Every structure is written in C-alpha cells, then in structure tokens.
Amino acid sequence: DGGITQSPKYLFRKEGQNVTLSCEQNLNHDAMYWYRQDPGQGLRLIYYSQIVNDFQKGDIAEGYSVSREKKESFPLTVTSAQKNPTAFYLCASSILGGSTYNEQFFGPGTRLTVL
Amino acid sequence: AQSVAQPEDQVNVAEGNPLTVKCTYSVSGNPYLFWYVQYPNRGLQFLLKYITGDNLVKGSYGFEAEFNKSQTSFHLKKPSALVSDSALYFCAVRDAYGQAGTALIFGKGTTLSVSS
Numbered sequence: 070d071g072g073i074t075q076s077p078k079y080l081f082r083k084e085g086q087n088v089t090l091s092c093e094q095n096l097n098h099d100a101m102y103w104y105r106q107d108p109g110q111g112l113r114l115i116y117y118s119q120i121v122n123d124f125q126k127g128d129i130a131e132g133y134s135v136s137r138e139k140k141e142s143f144p145l146t147v148t149s150a151q152k153n154p155t156a157f158y159l160c161a162s163s164i165l166g167g168s169t170y171n172e173q174f175f176g177p178g179t180r181l182t183v184l
Numbered sequence: 185a186q187s188v189a190q191p192e193d194q195v196n197v198a199e200g201n202p203l204t205v206k207c208t209y210s211v212s213g214n215p216y217l218f219w220y221v222q223y224p225n226r227g228l229q230f231l232l233k234y235i236t237g238d239n240l241v242k243g244s245y246g247f248e249a250e251f252n253k254s255q256t257s258f259h260l261k262k263p264s265a266l267v268s269d270s271a272l273y274f275c276a277v278r279d280a281y282g283q284a285g286t287a288l289i290f291g292k293g294t295t296l297s298v299s300s
Binding site for chain 1: 233278292
C-alpha cells in the first residue's frame with residue numbers, strides 16, 4: 070500500500086448525501102484510477118485520469134464524479150444519484166509511457182456504507 | 185471486447201502442495217497480463233506481470249505464472265503452498281489498444297485457501 074493513501078478508512082453515508090473519498094499519491098505517477106469492489110464481482114473501473122485536469126469515465130461512472138487539479142490528488146465524490154453506493158473503493162496509480170507497461174499501485178481502500 | 189475469466193471461485197490446497205489459480209483472457213491485440221493478491225480489507229498487492237518475452241514469469245513470494253498464447257491463459261502457480269498464501273487473487277489484463285486507456289480489466293477473483 071506504500072505511496073498511496075486513502076481516507077477515511079470507513080465512511081458512513083445517509084441517504085441523499087454526497088460524500089467525497091480522498092486519494093493522494095507521492096509516487097509522482099501520471100495516471101490515477103478509481104475502482105469499486107463488490108463481493109464476487111471483482112474490481113470495476115469508475116474513473117481514470119492520465120493527466121492533470123483531464124479524466125475519463127470508466128464502466129460504472131454513473132452517480133460518481135472526480136477531479137484532478139493536482140498530480141498527487143484524485144478525489145472521488147459519491148453523489149446521491151448513485152443508487153447502491155455501499156462497497157469497497159480502491160484508488161490506484163501508475164507510471165505512463167516507456168517501452169513496457171507498468172503495474173498499478175493500490176491504496177488501502179475506503180469502505181463506504183449507506184445507513 | 186476485452187475480458188478476463190477466473191473459472192474457479194475458490195481453490196483449496198494443503199500446505200506444501202503445489203497450487204494453481206487459473207486465468208483466461210480475451211483481447212483484441214497483444215495482452216499485458218497481471219496477477220494481484222488481496223488480503224482482507226486491504227488494497228491489492230502486485231505479484232507479477234507478463235508483457236513480452238519468456239512465457240514463464242517469476243514474481244513475488246515464490247509465485248510464477250505461465251503465459252500460453254494458444255490457450256489464451258495465464259495461470260498462477262507456486263510449487264509449495266503456505267498457509268499465509270491464503271487470500272483473494274485477481275488476474276487482470278490490459279489490451280494494448282484498449283478503450284480504457286491504461287486501466288486494467290479484472291477477473292472476479294479466486295479465493296485461495298491453504299490448510300495446515
């Protein structure tokens with residue numbers, strides 16, 4: 070988990086609330102990613118960003134929003150439009166470019182529960 | 185469409201026995217393949233990757249994986265399992281021409297249980 074921090078570790082949300090999950094990396098990586106993990110479904114891509122001030126939707130972006138104002142930070146907001154937000158959220162980062170593809174490094178995760 | 189399949193939800197082995205966790209893939213171009221391990225309530229840890237070259241890839245903690253292009257498989261192996269290897273294992277792929285940029289496509293995961 071080194072180099073990528075996520076906070077909080079546990080988060081509880083009431084119906085109708087927006088909540089923001091923090092992700093910070095000190096690895097000087099260009100690319101950052103948000104995944105959602107549900108039991109038995111593996112990891113699904115929510116959003117990714119390859120450069121500051123630019124990001125792309127993944128497979129399940131509906132009900133989520135992100136920003137990338139700094140290279141080190143990629144916060145994820147879970148909006149009230151997300152129908153079933155209870156899940157484990159993982160942030161990752163990786164180097165871009167080079168002659169080989171580089172692996173992603175993951176943070177420790179945030180477990181979000183809707184009350 | 186690019187995809188990864190892990191056909192076994194759970195694999196059970198006895199400590200000291202060899203283990204195999206299976207993975208098959210489907211991509212439109214050359215595959216970049218990865219294995220990750222996850223312990224309860226933790227993030228994923230990188231084990232190994234195949235980009236090009238030798239079909240047998242060696243990784244962390246004594247794990248290795250065999251790339252088989254004709255069978256589109258990338259099975260994870262270890263000659264002698266340890267109880268501490270018990271965890272959730274994910275196979276992942278990136279298509280060199282994938283739609284999702286540099287993001288990975290993950291399998292659903294296989295729970296490995298090693299008994300003493």
